[in-house]
Amino acid sequence: DTAVSQTPKYLVTQMGNDKSIKCEQNLGHDTMYWYKQDSKKFLKIMFSYNNKELIINETVPNRFSPKSPDKAHLNLHINSLELGDSAVYFCASSPNRETGIETQYFGPGTRLLVL
Amino acid sequence: AQKITQTQPGMFVQEKEAVTLDCTYDTSDQSYGLFWYKQPSSGEMIFLIYQGSYDEQNATEGRYSLNFQKARKSANLVISASQLGDSAMYFCAMRDPGSYNTDKLIFGTGTRLQVFP
Numbered sequence: 001d002t003a004v005s006q007t008p009k010y011l012v013t014q015m016g017n018d019k020s021i022k023c024e025q026n027l028g029h030d031t032m033y034w035y036k037q038d039s040k041k042f043l044k045i046m047f048s049y050n051n052k053e054l055i056i057n058e059t060v061p062n063r064f065s066p067k068s069p070d071k072a073h074l075n076l077h078i079n080s081l082e083l084g085d086s087a088v089y090f091c092a093s094s095p096n097r098e099t100g101i102e103t104q105y106f107g108p109g110t111r112l113l114v115l
Numbered sequence: 116a117q118k119i120t121q122t123q124p125g126m127f128v129q130e131k132e133a134v135t136l137d138c139t140y141d142t143s144d145q146s147y148g149l150f151w152y153k154q155p156s157s158g159e160m161i162f163l164i165y166q167g168s169y170d171e172q173n174a175t176e177g178r179y180s181l182n183f184q185k186a187r188k189s190a191n192l193v194i195s196a197s198q199l200g201d202s203a204m205y206f207c208a209m210r211d212p213g214s215y216n217t218d219k220l221i222f223g224t225g226t227r228l229q230v231f232p
Contacts, residue, residue, distance in 0.1 A: 033219070041154075041204060045219040056219055090160060094218075102148045102167075102210055104220055106160035 003027050004107035006091050012113045013081055021076045021110045023091030030096040031055075032074035033104065034066060037088040046089075049074055050096075081114045088112070117142045117211045121223035128197045128230055135182070136192040136226045138207030144168075148210040149190040150220065151181065155203040163205075166190055197230045204228075 004025045013019055025032060033056075034046040048056040049068040063079045074091060091107040118141040128134035140149065151163040166174045166181045174181040182191040194201055204227050208220040 035220075041225050043206065043208075043220075043222040048219060058219070088158065092160075102218065103150065103162055103165055105162060106152070108159045111158070 004091055004093055004105050006089075006107040006110050008110060009108060010111050010113075012115065014115055015081055015083060017081050018077070018079045019081060019112070020078070021089055021091075021112075023074045023076070023107055025072055025091075025093040025105075025107075027093055027095075027105065029093035029105075030071055031094045032068065032071070033092040033094075034074065034076050035090040035092060035106075037090060037109070039087070043090070047074075047076075078112075083114050086112055086114045117144075117147075117209050117221045119207050119209050119221055119223035121207055121226050123226045124224075125227045125229070128194075128228065130199060130230055130232050131196055133193060133195045134197055134228065136194070136205050136207075136228065138190045138192065138223060140188050140190060140207075140209050142188075142209065144212060146212070149181070149183070150208040150210070151179070151190075151192045152206045152208060153201075153203045154206065154225070155200075160206075164192070194228075199230050199232065202228060202230045 031050045033048045037043045046060045047066045052068045065077045068074045088109045090109045092104040094104040095101045120139045147168045149166045153161045164176045164179045166183045178195045180193045204225045206225045207223040210218045
């Protein structure tokens, strides 16, 4: 009965590789997000999608490409990985604003280490 | 631009005591939402409590309450009867109203709470 799930939980890879992180939510939410948490624990929005449509792209390098095949899934593909991409990546989801519910629910995070 | 400030990098509290974690915010919007999340050492982000800017009463969820002082732009988290399992990072966040039907959260830098026996 996991609400927001991410795979993989850990990802260790070499510089220059391409990798993907998958996210799925079974809450029936319309909006999904990717956040990045750096080594100092600071969390920052990267992208958001509403019903498969990209809404927020927060000046993230174009090596990062989100894809939403349907409103329950939001994947993150990263090309040509760099050392600075090492971080924890969180997926989150929230209901449509019209519901009046604003809370975002987070997945367990994917810990990416680039060597 | 919206901003969240958490001035306490670390706090200690004895088990069964209450503790207040500070959060101040800056926004020019009239309508906004404030959140607290807990991040234990296992890493997940757990939603604790929400306060809307138009809510007249302070939010409460079990042992968590939010001391909302709109004029001072503060939204402090109060944890009553601390437990060892409360040891974690705590993040204050604000909804940054976006376009269409989506918002992003602006996070503070977090406060690490340690509960000791």
